[in-house]
Amino acid sequence: MKILEDRIRRDGRVRDGGVLKVDGFLNHQMDIALFSDMGKEFYRIFGDRRVNKILTIEASGIGIACLTAQQFGCPVVFAKKTQTKNISGEVYTTSVRSFTHDRVYDIIVSKEFLTPADRVLIIDDFLANGCALMGLVRLVRDAGAQLVGAGIAVEKAFQPGGELIRGMGVEVASLARIKAMDPVRGVEFC
Amino acid sequence: MKILEDRIRRDGRVRDGGVLKVDGFLNHQMDIALFSDMGKEFYRIFGDRRVNKILTIEASGIGIACLTAQQFGCPVVFAKKTQTKNISGEVYTTSVRSFTHDRVYDIIVSKEFLTPADRVLIIDDFLANGCALMGLVRLVRDAGAQLVGAGIAVEKAFQPGGELIRGMGVEVASLARIKAMDPVRGVEFC
Numbered sequence: 001m002k003i004l005e006d007r008i009r010r011d012g013r014v015r016d017g018g019v020l021k022v023d024g025f026l027n028h029q030m031d032i033a034l035f036s037d038m039g040k041e042f043y044r045i046f047g048d049r050r051v052n053k054i055l056t057i058e059a060s061g062i063g064i065a066c067l068t069a070q071q072f073g074c075p076v077v078f079a080k081k082t083q084t085k086n087i088s089g090e091v092y093t094t095s096v097r098s099f100t101h102d103r104v105y106d107i108i109v110s111k112e113f114l115t116p117a118d119r120v121l122i123i124d125d126f127l128a129n130g131c132a133l134m135g136l137v138r139l140v141r142d143a144g145a146q147l148v149g150a151g152i153a154v155e156k157a158f159q160p161g162g163e164l165i166r167g168m169g170v171e172v173a174s175l176a177r178i179k180a181m182d183p184v185r186g187v188e189f190c
Numbered sequence: 191m192k193i194l195e196d197r198i199r200r201d202g203r204v205r206d207g208g209v210l211k212v213d214g215f216l217n218h219q220m221d222i223a224l225f226s227d228m229g230k231e232f233y234r235i236f237g238d239r240r241v242n243k244i245l246t247i248e249a250s251g252i253g254i255a256c257l258t259a260q261q262f263g264c265p266v267v268f269a270k271k272t273q274t275k276n277i278s279g280e281v282y283t284t285s286v287r288s289f290t291h292d293r294v295y296d297i298i299v300s301k302e303f304l305t306p307a308d309r310v311l312i313i314d315d316f317l318a319n320g321c322a323l324m325g326l327v328r329l330v331r332d333a334g335a336q337l338v339g340a341g342i343a344v345e346k347a348f349q350p351g352g353e354l355i356r357g358m359g360v361e362v363a364s365l366a367r368i369k370a371m372d373p374v375r376g377v378e379f380c
Contacts, residue, residue: 029303030266032259059248063256063266069222076220076253113219 001041001175004153005189007034014181018156026153027060027125032067038175039068042123042151045173046072049148051121053077055114055140057107057132064153065123072121077114079107079136092142096135099128107132109139116144127152127174130161137170149173156181157190191231191365194343195379197224204371208346216343217250217315222257228365229258232313232341235363236262239338241311243267245304245330247297247322254343255313262311267304269297269326282332286325289318297322299329306334317342317364320351327360339363346371347380 013021025031051072056065057079065076081096082105091108098105114120122136133150140147147170155162155174158181166172177190203211215221241262246255247269255266271286272295281298288295304310312326323340330337337360345352345364348371356362367380 023300024302025265028267028270028300030256030268032256032266033263035256036260059252059268059270062249062252066220066222066225066253066256067260070226070257073223075215076222077218078220078249080218080249110213110218112214
């Protein structure tokens with residue numbers, strides 16, 4: 001998606017250690033007009049697939065998910081991160097490893113809001129190692145819901161997540177796929 | 191706001207201990223069409239006040255903030271919760287007590303995204319004890335930004351937060367103000 005790639009080139013900053021800072025428009029300050037355009041693009045890709053629910057994960061996926069859901073005319077469910085195992089049986093839960101924060105946390109979704117009747121599009125801001133996305137895929141499968149696909153804003157295609165998850169048979173559509181990046185040379189897209 | 195009150199009456203559940211469950215449409219599964227109507231109502235109230243930034247706090251404020259920002263044509267900044275003090279000087283930070291989770295956490299906003307040039311509308315889903323909202327007010331004031339007001343979805347008017355924050359001179363507009371609630375009798379609005 002050209003406008004997102006252009007925006008990353010203009011306002012993104014590459015830091016040492018494979019960090020891409022896009023907090024001016026994507027995951028701290030959020031450009032809602034851009035998110036709306038991204039939602040339209042996800043609808044162009046997945047709009048004929050009878051999606052009735054968008055699933056995302058707190059916190060930075062929520063904004064993009066909401067503007068995408070507006071296109072699909074459906075609700076958003078966001079998985080919550082928790083460090084305490086919920087054993088009440090009222091939720092689907094799975095463990096996710098965070099490389100960024102070097103820890104493992106559980107994510108949960110209430111069983112009430114993810115059911116076999118649902119046709120789910122997962123939306124998230126980043127795909128790198130794929131741990132969060134894989135956790136969301138597990139929640140959808142545990143619920144017996146139909147997974148339509150995953151819409152990602154920025155995929156670091158030089159990290160293994162995208163290949164892993166596509167290898168599981170999940171249709172992943174990333175609006176900007178980064179082939180390589182470097183603090184000096186900047187970002188190169190696929 | 192009648193449609194929000196009606197929705198709370200229909201789909202909200204009052205639990206013991208002053209807990210109102212609205213996770214079917216507000217803070218776990220999110221009704222985007224309802225959020226858009228709420229955004230229009232906030233615009234009706236604050237639309238002539240030259241708001242150029244919406245400030246909220248992760249995670250459940252983000253959806254309402256995004257749909258409200260769409261009405262105002264401005265970006266959203268969400269304060270991040272963290273348990274590790276950031277001492278780099280690049281952020282505004284303040285401590286917030288959570289009664290729900292019985293702990294204290296820090297919230298941070300990058301100095302880059304909150305400046306004296308900003309006219310800020312705070313948006314959040316709940317106002318009860320007012321700790322989170324007061325933290326956001328402090329961040330706005332620390333930044334030297336102009337605080338236009340605060341738009342809240344659901345205010346528990348029987349708890350002290352609303353009175354405290356209005357007493358600080360902040361204009362608070364709550365779309366549903368709960369006077370009393372009880373698992374048997376349900377919700378009574380102001």
